[in-house]
Amino acid sequence: MPSNSHTFYPPAADAQPLSVYTERLTKRFGSFTAVDAITFSVAQGEIFGFLGANGAGKTTAMRMLCGLSKPTSGCAVVAGYDVARYPEKVKQSIGYMSQRFSLYEDLKVWENIRLFAGIYGMGKKVIASKTEQTLAELGFEAERNTLVKALPLGWKQKLAFSVAIFHEPEVVFLDEPTGGVDPATRRKFWELIYQAAERGITVFVTTHYMDEAEYCDRVSIMVDGRIEVLDTPKALRQRLNAPSMDVVFQRTVEKP
Amino acid sequence: MSHRSFQFSIFHFQLVKKEFRHIFRDTRSMLMLLLMPVVQIILFGFAISNEVKSARVAVFDPAKDAFTARLTERLHASRYFDVARQLGSAAEANEAFREGRADLVVVFSENFGENLWRTGEATVQLLADATDPNQAVTLTTYASSIIADYRQELLAERSIPLRVRAQVNMLYNPQLQGAYNFVPGVMGMILILICAMMSAISVVREKETGTMEVLLVSPVKPFTLIFSKLAPYFALSVVNLATILLLSVYVLGVPVSGSLLGLTMLSLLYIFVSLALGMLISTVAATQVAAMLASGMVLMLPVMLLSGMMFPVENMPAILQWLSCIVPARWYIAGVKKLMIEGLPVALCLQEVAILSLMAVAFIAVSLKKLKNES
Secondary structure (H helix, E strand, O other), rough: OOOOOOOOOOOOOOOOOOOEEEEEEEEEEOEOOOOOOOOEEEOOOOOEEEOOOOOOOHHHHHEEEEEEOOEEEEEEEEEEEEEEOOHHHHHHHHHHEEEOOOOOOOOEHHHHHHHHHHHHOHHHHHHHHHHHHHHHHHOOOOOOOOOOOHOOHHHHHHHHHHHHHHOOOOEEEOOOOOOOOHHHHHHHHHHHHHHHHOOOOEEEEOOOOOOHHOOOEEEEEOOOOEEEEEEEEEHHHHHHHOOOOHHEEEEEEEHH | OOOOOOOOOOOOOOHHHHHHHHHOOOOHHHHHHHHHHHHHHHHHHHHHHOOOEEEEEEEEOOOOOOHHHEEEEEEHHHOOOEEEEEEOOOHHHHHHHOOOOOOEEEEOOOOOHHHHHHHOOOOOEEEOOOOOOHHHHHHHHHHHHHHHHHHHHHHHHOOOOOOOOOOOOOOOOOOOOOOHHHHHHHHHHHHHHHHHHHHHHHHHHHHHHHHHHHHHHHHOHHHHHHHHHHHHHHHHHHHHHHHHHHHHHHHOOOOOOOHHHHHHHHHHHHHHHHHHHHHHHHHHHHOOOHHHHHHHHHHHHHHHOOOOOOOOOHHOHHHHHHHEEEEEHHHHHHHHHHHOOOOOOOHHHHHHHHHHHHHHHHHHOOOOOOOOHHO
């Protein structure tokens, strides 16, 4: 492999403990390098936007961070655990919501909560009291016994997010969490994300919507397996002299 | 943030419960899974058996003497034939076939009794509708043997000293009942098809909806995941097994002549192998339709052709015999034949048990490995 120069991206200015930290994290499939020695870090409680065109290596990088696939080289530490050595510990400390919103449609609202809380080893009493709290926060008290398939898509996504952070993970990974909903519903969804971040949960989110990228504390854009740019949305706009994140993204991805 | 220690367990209670809910809330599929074995065993047990029962016989008897009357009576008394009508002329035979009112026509020669008494020889003609060659052969064979029996009897009456009688003993299935051959085969086929289909579809459905991803990211061990998923389908298959056994014994009339406990244990092992096979299929199939086709269609052919269900394994070319070794149904069917039909002790099924156990371990191991590398 040709050796590229790799910039080290320091954490945000108001330095807090790190929730995610990678150094020259690499994944190769045969001769194809999907993730090419990326180095970055995410502070605790930060909302980190992980952008990139399809096939840029976002998903592969995220899978390594979730403990699902082993890095070819380099290392990643998530919630204080090396993903290659302690994938089980990592899995225990993170939450995950996939782009297909990932709840069971034929289970009721409370059954979904009960199931995933149980999977993360929470006790019965804690689950019971926290379920009440969560349903109240979402305004879902009346929907406790509703089958998830009967909920509108925006509600499902809010519920899926609440389920993903129900066990109070240190980091929650959101893989295109708001696919297919309108900007107004997305805004409401992001209110939940802000609440979670305020409680100290680190949010690691991939998205295709550039209005969402604006909501993030910091944004990285991946191109061909490498992190091309990484900064706050404001700084990126200024640096590329772009009116919006949309233009920032276009210019970064299409750079020859 | 607290990190709860996670202990190793085979089942996860919440996951098992969730799987049961999937089953019970999809009433239509559940009923289908429970009724499928009933329909199949009745279909295969009755319709596809090649035995003949109560075939309609028409008789043309110009002689009308004591011998023809007795022979006709013999045919009628046999459970294979019903003498339905007497014909007025030999020409009416054609008519009887064409109108579908007879399966076999027996034509006695004129002066049948007289000839027989005087010359020791008389002819009787058997006419069968050979548009179904198998049935025609079976019918004429049965009728010939009844006639031969009658001849033997007459010889005995005339007490000719030197006579040869071949005695044929039918082992294990003295009444030559078709169900005896079919029940083990049908059991082997129904169980593997239903079990593999159930477990394959349940996993692939989760892959399609994306929930599998969430489970894999969770701290639940893939091993626990697989077993929690299989447990409810195992329970459902036990109900199916009970249905199949009850139908075999009380409807098809095939008793369990060996150890019922042994047969049950062998069947539970086979159910587990089949569920694990479905798990394996699910790692390859991307959609529910593909999983259904793979477990339904692709599995059906080798099971039907290579398991010994239809064609005896011993008669196959060597290469097919080798191939049949990897068909789990082959070993199960062999075991069921031993335990259920031949009534042999469980100790003689150790080879089958060992091979099926090996298959179970192999299927689970490969599925686990695939699940861990899942994209």
